[in-house]
Amino acid sequence: MFKNKKFLLLTVLAVFSLVLAACGFGGESSDDKSKDDGKDSGSSETASAKELNLIVASEPPAMHPGLATDTTSGALLQNLFENLLSYDVDGKVVAGAAETWDISEDQLTYTFHLRDSKWTNGDPVTAGDFEYAWKWALNPENASEYASLLYPIQGAEAYNLGEGAVDGVGVKAEDEKTLVVTLAQPTPYFLELVAFKTYAPLNQKVVEANTEWYTDAGADYVTNGPFVLDTWKHSDSIVLKKNPEYWDAANVALETINIGMVENESTTVTMFKNGEIDYLGSPYGSIALDAIDGFKADGTLKTANYAGVYWYKLNTKDKITGNVNIRKALTLAIDRQGLIDNVAKGEQKPALGMVPSAISGFEEDRGYYKDNDIEGAKAALEAGMKELGIKDPSEINIKLSFNTSEAHAAIAQYIQENWSKNLGISTTLDNSEWQVYLEKLNQLDYQVGRMGWIADYNDAYTFLEMYNTAANGNNDTGWENAEYKKLLDQSIVEADPAKRLELLKQAEGIAVSEFPVAPIYYYTNLYVQKDSVKNMKPDMLGNIKLKYVDVE
Amino acid sequence: MTQQQIEKDKFKIVGGNHEATDKLAAKSVSFWKEVFLRFSQNKLAIFGLILLIVIALMAIFAPMLSQYKYSDQLGVYNSPPSADFWFGTDDLGRDIFVRIWYGARISLFIGITAAIIDLIIGVLWGSISGLAGGRVDNIMMRIADVLTAVPYLLVVIVLLVVLQPGLFPMIVALSITGWINMARIVRGEVLSIKNQEYVLAARTLGANTGHLILKHLIPNALGAILVTMTLTIPSAIFTESFLSYLGLGVPAPQASWGTMASEGNKALASAPWRLFFPAIFISLTIFAFNAVGDGLRDALDPKLRK
Amino acid sequence: MINYILKRLMYILIALFVIVTVTFFLMRLAPGSPFASERNFPPQIEEKLNETYGLNNPWYIQYKDYLIDTASFNFGESMKYKARSTNDMISESFPVSLTLGIEAMLLAIGFGVLAGVIAALYHNKFPDYLATTIAVLGISVPSFILAGLMQYFFAYKLGLFPVSGWKGFNYSILPALAIAFSHAGFIAKLTRSSMLEQNHSEYVKMARAKGLGKWTIVFRHTLRNALLPVITYLGPLTAGVVTGSFIIENIFAIPGLGKHFVQSITNRDYTVIMGTTVFYSIILLFAILIVDILYTFIDPRIKLKGAKK
Secondary structure: OHHHHHHHHHHHHHHHHHHHHHHHHHHHHHHHHHHHHHHHHHHOOOOOOOEEEEEEOOOOOOOOOOOOOOHHHHHHHHHHOOOOEEEOOOOOEEEOOEEEEEEOOOOOEEEEEEOOOEOOOOOEOOHHHHHHHHHHHHOHHHOOOOHHHHOOEOOHHHHHOOOOOHHHOOEEEEEOOEEEEEEOOOOOOHHHHHOOHHHOOOOHHHHHHOOOHHHOOOOOOOOOOOEEEEEEEOOOEEEEEEOOOOOOHHHOOOOEEEEEEOOOHHHHHHHHHOOOOOEEEOOEOOOOHHHHHHHHHOOOOEEEEEEEEEEEEEOOOOOOOOOHHHHHHHHHOOOHHHHHHHHHOOOOEEOOOOOOOOOOOOOOOOOOOOOOOHHHHHHHHHHHHHHHOOOOHHHOEEEEEEEOOHHHHHHHHHHHHHHHHHHOOEEEEEEEOHHHHHHHHHOOOOOEEEEEEEOOOOOOHHHHHHHOOOOOOOOOOOOOOHHHHHHHHHHHHOOOHHHHHHHHHHHHHHHHHHOOEEEEEEEEEEEEEOOOEEOOOOOOOOOOOHHHOEEO | OHHHHHHHHHHHHHHHHHHHHHHHHHHHHHHHHHHHHHHHHOHHHHHHHHHHHHHHHHHHHHHHHOOOOOOOOOOOOOOOOOOOOOOOEOOOOOEHHHHHHHHHHHHHHHHHHHHHHHHHHHHHHHHHHHHHOHHHHHHHHHHHHHHHHOOHHHHHHHHHHHOOOOHHHHHHHHHHHHHHHHHHHHHHHHHHHHOOHHHHHHHHOOOOHHHHHHHHHHHHHHHHHHHHHHHHHHHHHHHHHHHHHOOOOOOOOOOOHHHHHHHHHHOOOOOOHHHHHHHHHHHHHHHHHHHHHHHHHHHHOOOOOO | OHHHHHHHHHHHHHHHHHHHHHHHHHHHHOOOOOOOOOOOOOHHHHHHHHHHOOOOOOHHHHHHHHHHHHHHOOOOEOOOOOOOEHHHHHHHHHHHHHHHHHHHHHHHHHHHHHHHHHHHHOOOOHHHHHHHHHHHHHHHOOHHHHHHHHHHHHHHHOOOOOOOOOOOHHHHHHHHHHHHHHHHHHHHHHHHHHHHHHHOOHHHHHHHHOOOOHHHHHHHHHHHHHHHHHHHHHHHHHHHHHOOOHHHHHHHOOOOOHHHHHHHHHOOOHHHHHHHHHHHHHHHHHHHHHHHHHHHHHOOOOOOOOOOO
């Protein structure tokens, strides 16, 4: 009796789980087949179906150019949408949807002349699509977090902040093929901005018909770039296919790009070694710290310059780090080269200024301070202690905060040892979860805190602007300097590039003499790729335009 | 003759005392003697006990005797085990041998403290709930359910807003949910034991609740309790590394087995010794606790006693 | 019985209400916001975002909204994944976690009970030591280490299984084993210990006296009674396992529900936090109810009405 009952129960359970198993895997299997087929033909090297296999770290949170803020969405969007201008394989600005453009004498008016090109639904790409998209991003109702990148346009800031009308925005489609943009002030890097994802066009008809057009692949996901969004399985994978309607389709080699979503870095490294993916490196995954040595040893690791800086912010409102000499001592007593060689390992460059050497005009060292300058650091510490009335360095305990990550922790521990050995001060490490950490920085509830900054466009202004006032949301150090702000303000209106560069360097010099931040290193992008992959490398902004990539 | 008289005096004074203690000790000596005898016959249990003692001694003395400190960065990065560094070095060039024994202090402390707290709360909660039954049972167990269901990560983040990182808040964080498993299992056991004949008999004889729990329910649930404890210790050790991730654990560069293992896990392909040593010591410790626990259980089993 | 279940359902509703309330206040107390990033944007935009998602309402309005959401099982749009509904996110990923979870549970229970029974039957002999050693390894090596090891050796070095992904049964074997192993270890230990207790019970002695075989006694008598603590443990465990494991999904790149439990919190994606919490709570509360009902089937002496003697 009991036996029978148990048997029945087991049978029910087994059937139940089989059914579930069938539906759990079932949805995948058909796609799986097509994917495997594609892979086979790819590896048998038939020229007709060139395929690239990549991974990204996460589900893209916003596949909408006006709403995207993260690198994953950005990496995909820049291959789906074609801006007026685009980047070449080295990251130089080249013609995109616009064939030519004119810049007025006073550098305030840009006129873009569009080429004939089509959306994936067959509509022509018009100047009006750009006007619509840019104004969409600026519309305060849409709460676009990156709208501030459009602020160089006249009236854009006022409209976005609810202080001006949409008619005041200096973007106008003169006709189907001509877009006239009026700037608030000469912005030497404006062409760089026009290639940025927030400046992508939107097909007004489609976007207005379905306000959730960007949540799934399908007929409503209308784009004008080299690739189309073919399938999007949430949290699982994305497939891009070549867009035959793309204006430059003749020069696009890849037919299919399979993009998996794999967050775990050890897994992605194993996948690469196992031949499952063709390329690994930002923005398509990243190389785990512990795997760098292995790739270096077999000679496959490649590095590219990356316009970003890793720095320690120093709270200038704190009792100890409020002292400029203490801040100087902390900044000088870091062995950056040792850190890079032994801990960070990515062939980064020691940061001896605030603007990375990848930024044009800042390639040379400006000579503000030396790396690992222990003599200078000791002298500064001595002076600082005198000013603060501290007798012995051991009385100083610095709290070094960072958001939890293996790399940040290793760097912090290395620098902790530097400070203790070179200066004799003690350091307490304080790690916290990302959001908690951001709040700590924002509220100046820290002494020394780690942060990174990556350029949105190739110009020094993006690294200096955040320190213009203490109130700037990205400052987080409480530092401000009237002279510094004046120089930055002058740089905005200065039309002569050489003079402007000089102003920016002067500003950098002021900041570096007062040490609101201790720059650690300038980023590099590390990547590995299969030998068969050609023309694939990140530019200095971390972009990879897949339209140039070929596989053999 | 004179000697006899002196002896008599002394005998009187001491005798009264002796008689009293003798009476008390007689029972317990025979009980604990029996337990001890049975325990000492269990080779595996003795081996576990010795292992625990060795690990504890090393945790106390090895960091003192080593020429390196747990935080010393020696400039030899990711070196495999060698004559200089018995267990190799880590990514910052620190001696793993000394870090293992330093980490043992933290991990053993956390594991044992968590286990004791879970034991006390869990056993009391579970047995009261199971014994009382009805509404009390329902409410007590639903409280446990609520604690299981509320996102733990969120609880810890909020806890960090209130408390400063350190050992105490970490123990608090570990104890919030740690005891629930124990309480559920003890309750289940109590439910099944409480209606058995001997418990009913004890009740009819007028035994009070405390007596019932201590004399009948706990001894009979002992097996399940000890097994649950062997799960508590490793889970506390690894929860500590999770809490460290949130900034609630011991601050770097201090080491614990849990954090060493989870960092070493990422270096599996490049520096396997960074995973191997912490993992093997966690396993050895759990094995030892387990062997001792099993031995104790067998030794204390009321049904095995004749 | 019906009465008991009705009463329990009422307690489930109360528990759910408490869970929603506690979670709501924890979310409010936790620092951060779904829109926080290292790049600040103008306060006007932030205000607009808060308005769009109802975050600028007074707390009691927000609280009321969450209660209504819970009552109607509609948790609204994610604040991180733009325009994605929480319900969709759960319904897309739960079948994956459920499939993997059931597979893992079957493995864990199968191996665990088997190892436990063998260990108990050969108490303090070689099979006992072997089973115990394996069980202890399972308990003390957490699934994330095991998953990493298995992925590295079985998938990469030996090429027996895919490294990661979710495209068929083959892809589920390693993750299911990684989840199952530590639970199997604990189940084995529990089974062993309560089997040992049962072995000295009168009815087992009686059965032996009747001359029944070792295994017959196990399946007819001891196992049924010995499984009680195991089933206690299985209730909440099943609820946890079928709703996905963050770490395993992370390592094997499985598009399951487990990641949402963790990511929603690190993103402060309030709607998804509430949605996943309520979803998990319902499964948990029912799993525990089923365990309590199972008690009476396994051991008729257990009376659920409780206090009445």
